[in-house]
Amino acid sequence: MTGHRVIVVGGGAAGLMAAGQAAEMGAETLLLEKMDRPGRKLRIAGKGRCNLTNVAPVSEFIAHFGPNGRFLRQAFSRFFNSDLVAFFEELGVRTVTERGGRVFPASSQAQDVVDALVWWIGKQGVTLRTRSPVERLLVEGGRVVGVQRSRNQVFPKKPGFYPADAVIIATGGASYPATGSTGDGYRLAKSVGHTIVPIRPALVPLETAGDVAPRLQGLSLRHVTVGVWVNGKKQAEAFGEMLFTHFGLSGPIILSLSRQVVDALRLGQRVILSIDLKPALDEGKLDARLLRDLDAHGKQQLRTLLKDLLPRKLIPVCIDLTGIPPDKPAHQITSEERKRLQTWLKDFRLEVTGHRPFTEAIITAGGVDTREVNPRTMASRLVEGLYFAGEVLDVDADTGGYNLQAAFSTGWVAGRSAARQTVRP
Numbered sequence: 001m002t003g004h005r006v007i008v009v010g011g012g013a014a015g016l017m018a019a020g021q022a023a024e025m026g027a028e029t030l031l032l033e034k035m036d037r038p039g040r041k042l043r044i045a046g047k048g049r050c051n052l053t054n055v056a057p058v059s060e061f062i063a064h065f066g067p068n069g070r071f072l073r074q075a076f077s078r079f080f081n082s083d084l085v086a087f088f089e090e091l092g093v094r095t096v097t098e099r100g101g102r103v104f105p106a107s108s109q110a111q112d113v114v115d116a117l118v119w120w121i122g123k124q125g126v127t128l129r130t131r132s133p134v135e136r137l138l139v140e141g142g143r144v145v146g147v148q149r150s151r152n153q154v155f156p157k158k159p160g161f162y163p164a165d166a167v168i169i170a171t172g173g174a175s176y177p178a179t180g181s182t183g184d185g186y187r188l189a190k191s192v193g194h195t196i197v198p199i200r201p202a203l204v205p206l207e208t209a210g211d212v213a214p215r216l217q218g219l220s221l222r223h224v225t226v227g228v229w230v231n232g233k234k235q236a237e238a239f240g241e242m243l244f245t246h247f248g249l250s251g252p253i254i255l256s257l258s259r260q261v262v263d264a265l266r267l268g269q270r271v272i273l274s275i276d277l278k279p280a281l282d283e284g285k286l287d288a289r290l291l292r293d294l295d296a297h298g299k300q301q302l303r304t305l306l307k308d309l310l311p312r313k314l315i316p317v318c319i320d321l322t323g324i325p326p327d328k329p330a331h332q333i334t335s336e337e338r339k340r341l342q343t344w345l346k347d348f349r350l351e352v353t354g355h356r357p358f359t360e361a362i363i364t365a366g367g368v369d370t371r372e373v374n375p376r377t378m379a380s381r382l383v384e385g386l387y388f389a390g391e392v393l394d395v396d397a398d399t400g401g402y403n404l405q406a407a408f409s410t411g412w413v414a415g416r417s418a419a420r421q422t423v424r425p
Contacts, residue, residue, distance in 0.1 A: 011038030014390025173364025
């Protein structure tokens with residue numbers, strides 16, 4: 001057996017960072033990627049712009065990951081957003097900070113990020129082998145000793161056996177399976193005794209009941225607040241932009257709220273989304289605005305009056321759901337009808353019936369139980385020499401660059417920790 005070898009399984013953000021760091025530390029490093037080229041999912045991140053990280057302070061950053069966020073504190077203390085920005089600047093990838101603290105490459109091209117990482121791992125001496133899916137981990141006496149490559153069209157005759165002193169699983173999740181993220185890491189981890197927290201789509205569009213969403217297909221609403229009600233109790237809310245689709249709802253705030261929604265649906269609970277179309281106005285101010293408009297334009301029909309309040313596409317839906325005749329003159333609208341309109345503007349409700357599949361989810365929730373992983377090193381607590389990095393772990397956040405930072409940070413820690421184990425004086 002050739003010693004002092006680190007094998008990284010998976011060539012995404014976490015895997016590329018882990019491989020490069022391990023090699024930089026002096027370890028002979030092999031990166032095995034199942035697809036024909038590394039970084040396929042990274043190429044489409046942020047709609048092809050690649051939201052690398054966020055400038056939020058660490059406490060706020062961790063809060064975006066929910067209860068499991070504390071697992072990342074150690075990794076973030078070693079390699080965080082400013083370190084990542086400096087890292088890419090050194091590779092010639094300049095960055096810009098946009099609304100919400102989101103950091104992008106200045107070129108707005110995710111491909112530039114991938115190209116820089118691939119060039120960098122080559123410079124560090126990493127051996128990259130594509131079209132090399134891993135079938136199983138080889139473990140002897142509670143210690144990983146290598147991996148077995150799957151048979152495939154490139155290597156049809158026999159699987160390959162690669163010895164290793166350390167193996168880093170950085171295979172991603174199960175979202176966007178066409179990029180290679182098909183859940184392989186969960187299978188590998190489970191095969192050696194790790195607990196897998198049930199996986200489910202996260203940052204995923206939602207499906208709604210009825211024909212309201214299809215009627216509004218393509219309509220984007222900005223500066224609205226959406227609340228999540230589960231079995232009659234409010235669980236979460238977010239302010240920002242959303243989009244109606246042929247199946248339901250999407251857009252930034254819907255994706256961010258989808259974690260709570262998906263978990264509630266899995267438990268068979270009833271989920272209602274409440275849209276506040278006028279969050280800048282409380283009920284009193286909105287009622288005063290309606291009274292003023294009705295008085296000022298008494299002869300106008302309701303459908304005409306609503307043009308100053310709502311996007312054109314939303315007006316027929318408003319009329320149907322409030323039950324107020326569209327041709328009714330403003331001065332004839334009763335106080336009860338005005339109250340119904342005011343209530344609907346502040347509480348436009350849609351029932352959620354489901355969510356889109358993994359193929360449309362940005363990330364995966366669930367994964368390797370973090371209680372079985374050392375947060376200081378990303379090392380398995382069950383198998384010596386085994387490490388984890390990135391989305392395969394049970395940590396996920398909402399949109400804004402948080403998930404990619406977690407991938408890079410855990411990859412940085414895993415790569416350097418694995419190298420320290422294998423490179424002996």
